[in-house]
Amino acid sequence: MATWLLNCNPKTFKLDEYHDAGEVLNSWTIARFRDEVAAGDEFVLWVSGPNAGIAAYGHFTGPAEYGQVDPEYWTTDPGQKHFVPLDVDKWLDLRIPKAQLAGDARMAEASILRQPFAGNPHRLSDDQWRAIREAIDAAESSAPDWHLNPGDTIRRTELHSLYGGSSQGEISPSGTSDNILIFTEAGSGHQRGYLDTWNEDGTFHYTGEGRTGDQRMIRGNKAIFEHRDTGKRLRLFEGTRGTVRYLGEWTLDQEQAYSWAEAPETEGGPLRQIIRFHLVPVRTSITAPEVEVGQDYIIVDEEVAPAPAAPSTPDPDLVGRNLSTHRRLQNRLAQEAQDRGLIVLSPSATDPDFDLAWRDGRGRLTVCEVKSLMRANETRQLRAGLGQVLDYKDQLTERTTDVAAVLWIEREPAEIRWVNLCRQVGVTLAWPGREDAVFSRIHNGGQI
Known part of the structure; x- marks a missing residue:
């Protein structure tokens, strides 16, 4: 089984637009080695230009074929060409830069560096493939050369x-x-x-x-x-x-x-x-049971002064009044939990991004999402909050077997159906004035 490098010239093929549009890359044009590429061969996708480097990797799903190439993302109509069918196994979050690979002695004879304008594909030796895979594996790891943790x-x-x-x-x-x-x-x-x-x-x-x-x-x-x-x-x-x-x-x-x-x-x-x-x-997903959830609660700043939302802002409600109210609700609930003798937590870097959580004396965990409400955004906020807290609960269940979920909102919802809907999926929906019910549920295992 051979290994290859496919080169993309962004001046002729608009790869970023293709990827951003959600298109699935399923073939690539080639000009040589047409009788040698085969199903199962692995490849990396190289993007040339000022920020040259590896952008994705995958495998070929068949031998070379010949036919009309879809011209949509090409700067000029490519016409009929030979191409190889493929699957992209992963698009990299961070491109592996050319300078990093060029500094590896194993890449000294790589044709992409010595003959960058040669036609696709570029054959990779075993050593060259190992050099590239090691660089990819290092980039996908937890950045071993970084020694600071959030909060340091x-x-x-x-x-x-x-x-x-x-x-x-x-x-x-x-x-x-x-x-x-x-x-x-x-x-x-x-x-x-x-x-x-x-x-x-x-x-x-x-x-x-x-x-x-x-x-x-x-x-x-x-x-x-x-x-x-x-x-x-x-x-x-x-x-x-x-x-x-x-x-x-x-x-x-x-x-x-x-x-x-x-x-x-x-x-x-x-x-x-x-x-x-x-x-x-x-965030790094950690599911090992021995990894403790959360850190000591961090009081959030209620005196926020966000800028006016730009016209293109996806959610214009995430400004000013909502953010201040959200933080005030969160801090008040945290104080209430602490006053009741619970251990109040903020998420650590390895946790899902919950607003706060707490443990009781028996070690049982409750995770909480907080939402401000206005009439104009009530349904959207409740939908978002319910989805978030269910996601947090599901992730944390991998690390602790007894997890409860609370959606804490600014006031009683206009439609009481939300209380029943949350109860059906194991989430307690509550608001200021319902603290006893929330913490009674946690201690006694009941529902509001």
């Missing part, structure tokens, strides 16, 4: 000495590691024209760099936007100088990577266009 604090000077990047500015791409270090001061950044905001669904909107004039997709902003293509990991920190706190690894939302908004320049200057990157957390 470190002096920024020490951080840069370990992982590279500039100690100046809020976006710091590293030239010595596969990281982009980004820094936020969500509580005070608005004074400098930065509108970083935490959203009720656990995502984060991060303002690009550039304090005066319209921001552009250059330098640090470009590095964030292309981080998957360049194989870089986004590392978010709270604070910009002195001691900073690590907030984990993040990635761009695949449905909407960024939006545009208006904000004043530093110190209240004129309005200008800013980039708001839509970040979602990268």
Whole structure:
């Protein structure tokens, strides 16, 4: 069984548009080795250009064929060509960059490096295939060269000495590691024209760099936007100088990577266009029973001042009033649980992204999702909250056998059917004034 490299020139085939559209890659045109490719052969997909590297891997499902090629994503009509049928086993979250592979001695004779304009496919030797697979396996692992856990604090000077990047500015791409270090001061950044905001669904909107004039997709902003293509990991920190706190690894939302908004320049200057990157957390799924769930509860900041939602924001309710109410509800419920002698928890980096959880004296776990409600968004919020807490319960059942689920909302719902619906699927729906019922259920195993 042979191994191959397929090269994609983005100037002739619009691979990113193809992938973003959800199309299934099931063939690739080839110009040589047509009698040698066979079903079961493995391949990697290489994208050429400034951010060249490995973007996917898979296997061939048959021998070469000949026929008309669908021209939709080609810059010119390809006509009839030889092609090989295939299945993509996985698209990589982070591209394996050319520079990394070129630095491996086993790749010295690889034709993609020595003859990059040769036709597809490129044959890979056993050593070349091992070099590429090792790079892929390392990229898909838990970043062994990174030693900070979410919540850890470190002096920024020490951080840069370990992982590279500039100690100046809020976006710091590293030239010595596969990281982009980004820094936020969500509580005070608005004074400098930065509108970083935490959203009720656990995502984060991060303002690009550039304090005066319209921001552009250059330098640090470009590095964030292309981080998957360049194989870089986004590392978010709270604070910009002195001691900073690590907030984990993040990635761009695949449905909407960024939006545009208006904000004043530093110190209240004129309005200008800013980039708001839509970040979602990268979490590691751990199901081993011996891995403890949660960490000590972290009080969330109720004094939030999110920016006005841009017209393209997917959920305009995730701003201002909803976020403040959500956090107030969450902190009050956490305090109530603590006052009743329960151990209150926030999620750790290895947990699903629940709002809070608690354990009783017998070690039984309750996971809770909190939702604010307005008349205009009540049904949407209840649907989302129920789905989230069921997902959390299901994931945590792999690690502890006795898990209860609570959906805690701002007020009694307009339709009482929601209480019955939640009860049917094993979720307690409650709101302020129903605390006794919630904690009685947890202690006695009853239902509201």
